[in-house]
Amino acid sequence: MPSLKDLKNRIESVKSTRKITKAMQMVAAAKLRRAQEAAEAARPYSERFNAVLAGLAKAAAGSDAAPKLVRGSGSDQVHLLVVMTAERGLCGGFNSSIVKLARAKAQDLLAAGKTVKILTVGKKGREQLKREYADHFVGHVDLSGIRSVGYDNAQGIATDLLQRFEADEFDVATIFYNTFQNVVTQIPTEMQVIPATFEDVETEAEDTGLVYDYEPSEEAILATLLPKGVATAIFAALLENAASEQGARMSAMDNATRNAGEMIDKLTIEFNRSRQAVITNELIEIISGAEAL
Numbered sequence: 001m002p003s004l005k006d007l008k009n010r011i012e013s014v015k016s017t018r019k020i021t022k023a024m025q026m027v028a029a030a031k032l033r034r035a036q037e038a039a040e041a042a043r044p045y046s047e048r049f050n051a052v053l054a055g056l057a058k059a060a061a062g063s064d065a066a067p068k069l070v071r072g073s074g075s076d077q078v079h080l081l082v083v084m085t086a087e088r089g090l091c092g093g094f095n096s097s098i099v100k101l102a103r104a105k106a107q108d109l110l111a112a113g114k115t116v117k118i119l120t121v122g123k124k125g126r127e128q129l130k131r132e133y134a135d136h137f138v139g140h141v142d143l144s145g146i147r148s149v150g151y152d153n154a155q156g157i158a159t160d161l162l163q164r165f166e167a168d169e170f171d172v173a174t175i176f177y178n179t180f181q182n183v184v185t186q187i188p189t190e191m192q193v194i195p196a197t198f199e200d201v202e203t204e205a206e207d208t209g210l211v212y213d214y215e216p217s218e219e220a221i222l223a224t225l226l227p228k229g230v231a232t233a234i235f236a237a238l239l240e241n242a243a244s245e246q247g248a249r250m251s252a253m254d255n256a257t258r259n260a261g262e263m264i265d266k267l268t269i270e271f272n273r274s275r276q277a278v279i280t281n282e283l284i285e286i287i288s289g290a291e292a293l
Contacts, residue, residue, distance in 0.1 A: 004278065007271040011264060018260035024090065025253035032183070032246035034148075039180050039236075039243040046236040053229050054198035056222050066219055069162075069226040072195035073171045078115040080138070080170035081106060082161070082193075084177040084237055085125030086245045087144040092255075094178060094186060094248035095124040101188040102176045106133060117170055121157065121238075138169075149242055154235030161234075162227055165194050177237040178244035184251050186244035193233050196226055 002010075057070050083102045085095045102125070106116050118133055120126040121141040130137070141157055143149065161173055173194035178186040 002274075004271065004274055007267055007274060011267045011271065014260050014263050014267065018257055018264070021253045021256040021260060025250055025257060028246045028250035028253060032243065032250055035239070035243040035246050036180065038148075039239040042236050042239050046232055049229060049232055050198065053196065053222070053225060056225070057196065057198055067223045067226055069165075069194060069196055069230070070222060073165075073168065075171045076114070078117065078170040078172070079109050080117045080119060080161070080164065080173040080194075082119045082121060082157070082173060082175040082234075083125040083129065084175060084241055085120070085122035085128075086241070087123045087142075089124060090252060091245050091249035092252035094245055095122075095128065097186070097188045098176050098178055099125055099128045101190060103129070103132070105174065105176070105190060106136070119160075138164075149235075149238040151231070151235050154238055155231045157234050158227065158231035161194060161230060170194075175234060175237055177241045178248075179240050180243035180247060183247040186248055189237075189240075191233065191237070193230050196229060 057066075081102055083098060085098050089095065102118075106118070109116050116133070116136050117138045118129060118136045119139045119141070120129065120137065122143060126137070126140055139160065141153075141160075143153060146153065164170060165173065172192060174190055174192045176188070176190050179189045181187055
């Protein structure tokens with residue numbers, strides 16, 4: 001049975017931990033508001049941009065002059081998985097859910113005889129995947145020194161992907177991230193960015209029946225816009241990840257704070273019972289001594 005001093009030290013330790021988790025919860029709540037606003041503000045632009053690209057891609061479908069980012073390399077043997085996680089932990093299952101989705105994808109591809117390459121964005125994803133897939137790593141993007149992600153960060157990742165694609169290092173690139181829904185719900189998402197896919201996008205021409213003539217040609221416009229489309233998709237994913245991370249951390253720290261409070265209550269009850277037992281024993285010893293006299 002722990003002594004009164006041990007119980008008192010444990011209570012003080014848990015109280016200190018509760019102060020830290022409460023502070024982290026408040027910081028995450030402040031950051032969440034800005035991150036959520038940024039993610040929600042980027043969604044309309046990203047959706048509209050995809051709709052424009054979808055119309056151009058359908059107009060240029062079947063053309064030999066269509067950009068390689070639309071046609072693909074003609075194979076799907078080599079897959080590049082871009083796993084986008086956080087640089088820090090203490091955010092519940094945020095990082096694990098992304099890694100779990102990427103790991104399942106990698107296992108399916110390897111089972112089908114495909115070649116898998118992995119590019120990690122964020123330290124936590126790299127740490128969780130290196131035990132099984134260290135031989136498949138081809139690069140890492142460190143965002144630890146950045147206070148908030150910007151388009152320049154997405155542009156740098158997109159440029160790296162495009163250069164690798166032009167050098168025929170892979171055939172298909174897929175990004176993995178969490179889509180922010182609310183504080184307690186973040187949805188693990190995978191999105192193919194190279195070659196570009198637009199299956200789920202309805203174009204304005206289909207909605208209104210309008211027919212567009214493009215100048216210059218659809219192929220020329222696509223060649224300019226598609227690299228920007230890759231950067232836009234990555235930027236939107238980074239913003240969704242940032243909001244999801246803060247939401248997950250806020251929820252995790254709230255749970256930790258409540259758990260610390262419950263532990264303090266239990267330890268306090270145990271401390272009071274132990275102190276009462278000590279006092280009772282001392283009284284018994286005094287009374288027994290007095291009676292012996």
